[in-house]
Amino acid sequence: MDAQANYQRLVSNIVALESAEALLSYDQQTAMPKKGIEARSEVAGKLATLVFDALTSNELADAIKALESEDRLQPEVLASLRSVSKVHRRMRSIPADVYEAFATDRARGQAAWEEARERNDFDTFLPYLERMVGYAKQFAECYGYTGSPYDALLDIYESGMTSQQLDGIIQPLREQLVPFLQELRDNGQAPDKACLEGAFPVAAQRKLSLQALSQLGYDFESGRLDEAVHPFTSGIGAGDVRLTTRFRETDLMSGLFGTLHEGGHALYEQGVPTTLHPLRLAGGSSFGIHESQSRMYENLIGRSLPFWRHFHPELSKAFPQFASVETETLYRAINTVTPSFIRVEADEVTYNLHIMLRYELETELMTDRLAVEDLPERWNQAMEDYLGIRPSSDRDGVLQDVHWSVGYFGYFPTYMLGNLYCAQLFATLRKDLPKLDEQITSGQFAPLLEWLRKHVHRHGAAVEPVELIERVTGEAPNSQFFVDYVRSKYADIYRL
């Protein structure tokens, strides 16, 4: 067998195992009966071991080495080699006994976090969190880096991005966003949200979500919508990209926007060519680029006036009380800005401030400028600086997210990058599609999707995030597009 065929055989085996893993997880969160959890954990653990063994095997090491010495590889094969060898080397860099201890401590850490959050008791979580911070630092050393140790972690989620780049993006964002928020609060006219109140039967909400997805171009022959406590999207395999949402009877918009958000993720993966799947390039360029697609459909499309000009009649058909509401009133109601403690409930203006705060704390932890025990105080102070509010409990503060308890340091910035990439891509998209607003107002979502397919989706993970943004927009990733978008939209809504 030649080097490329051998490499592809090994990688496609890994892809198959990861597909089975994805299904196990999807089923666990959407369908599995309660008492199946113990056996399921065992099966998932065994599959995870198989995947780990395959990704770190000497056979794969040899196959990578052999392929790296070949000339004239196709771009997709090169991209696969780059991405797979990165994961392979990263995983092999951690001694087996350390990784095993980490896996155990991580399970304990998550359990401790759940209990600590429940009881609002940071102190019992502290030793577990210290251990997770310790692992993150140790792993950064194993992975290696040139600038900051934080770069080694960030690279897991946002390949090629550095904290230096990130600082350069964030500084102007902070400088403009914090005062703009202040201005909205001081001088803005907050919209009236009364029209969103009421009880909305879940069956009708589900129908509305299905309708929206279908209009956006989601292919139900290549996926399905289910419900889960924590909504997510899962690319199970070529032709099988499923998404979940969560409906609450008293909160119509949370279910619909959850669907639009996950719908953006799902449209991305449905748009990746099947040829990229066996090369392990089907999952999207990076966490940030993935988030840019979900934010596109959730916010830049889903929370726009043209969208509601189109979708308002559909909404009124499902829930007749909306027939008497002005579209403009509805649009303003779903675009209120309210500084709040909880990231996942944050609006477009404040969301990135929640992330900046976490990013700063993470980098300080990784470079020993902050002790874990001082986190709560540092958190609360930053909340006051950025959002003007101070949590009265750690449950509403440093204990709110699961990420750190399971060792996901370097992950949070990708949420922010998603928002920034999204606005930057959208500016180019608008230039290329001058009639976008009219199209959306008349329910034509195909040109939008075609543009995203052509410029983003079809590359899968074959193009790295920074390169993708530069290629499409002609500029390095930056925050100005986002700031301009937010300023213009919210100055209008808040009558500034």
Place this chain on the structure above:
Amino acid sequence: MDAQANYQRLVSNIVALESAEALLSYDQQTAMPKKGIEARSEVAGKLATLVFDALTSNELADAIKALESEDRLQPEVLASLRSVSKVHRRMRSIPADVYEAFATDRARGQAAWEEARERNDFDTFLPYLERMVGYAKQFAECYGYTGSPYDALLDIYESGMTSQQLDGIIQPLREQLVPFLQELRDNGQAPDKACLEGAFPVAAQRKLSLQALSQLGYDFESGRLDEAVHPFTSGIGAGDVRLTTRFRETDLMSGLFGTLHEGGHALYEQGVPTTLHPLRLAGGSSFGIHESQSRMYENLIGRSLPFWRHFHPELSKAFPQFASVETETLYRAINTVTPSFIRVEADEVTYNLHIMLRYELETELMTDRLAVEDLPERWNQAMEDYLGIRPSSDRDGVLQDVHWSVGYFGYFPTYMLGNLYCAQLFATLRKDLPKLDEQITSGQFAPLLEWLRKHVHRHGAAVEPVELIERVTGEAPNSQFFVDYVRSKYADIYRL
């Protein structure tokens, strides 16, 4: 690691992979979007290879050998060793290249069968079927046998059963069943089925099925009911035993009895202790014993007068047109006997005749007493002898079942054994529970389930079928209990 721990580690790894396989298959039949099929086939194929490799590995061979030389093993470990080593030796007995060719030909065989059935064209299927018959004979030689080559195949599905035993069971069955059917047709008063006609909304049917399952004792925290084109039950793992059914708006009873049938399978596996799972003993004693549990709930309970005395009011709540029907009329309507061409639609009296016919043809094929090309004529003649009707097309005859096209020779008899075991177990059950009819009439299904749990379910696959029947009923498997049951029930219904 000691011999037992090492053996258990290897076997529990296989169990975990098989659990993932079960989920992939369940999902494919109940939830997977249409376009996911190609990628899914690939994943399923890779997992099947992993399972095959694990079951035939030298490591497992060594572990079996080491454990076989140990003394004082617990009965469950011994049972596991017996069962796993049997599968291991059987699989290893087939040369790898032969097995690979078989897997390919099997896929082709199934496709050819589907097309041939569609076009009612046995001749195009003939060469594929000849190949499958060839493999079956070759495999029987590989597996080894003492009596007939058919025994080697039968043993896959009904461990320990021989064709000699089977002949001894079948002969008196045929001798009594064929004339009894004739008597029913000549002198019986056929029930009026008019009350079952109508349209029955699927949502209400689904609710009724869920209600019945719940009353029978099915644990919805350890399973769920879904819908599939070909209903089946799947033990995905401990605490996760799911079943499927199929609803047709114009055929109320087919959905409900489908649920009761699969419910019997599912109750069986829900009753297997979790300790047997990692030993690969969770799947039931044999195909025949499994079928005895499904037939118990479908026929001996579900088609009984006490059941309908209890369930008729529930049915009338769901479908008010039944309120004006007499329970006895309903009971007789769902127990009509009609010789028909299609096995899966056959009633209690004629079903076993369909199986006998297949069994005879299979043994003749395996012992070279029948040429594959003569199958259609031989089939049609046997139909006339046993059921008094002759199919006018092969689609309604030899082409109706998928089994032979995929090489399942030796499988059919287990359907019949299920019916016979069921009646034999039920006779003992009745003695042990003298108030069974009153209990069922008043909707108390717990004593029944407790009895089955104690005598059948809790053993999982740790006790072989013949031994299980002998232990519980004090007699070797035989057909007299079934004949007595059918005679007494249908003589009454048909006013003989």
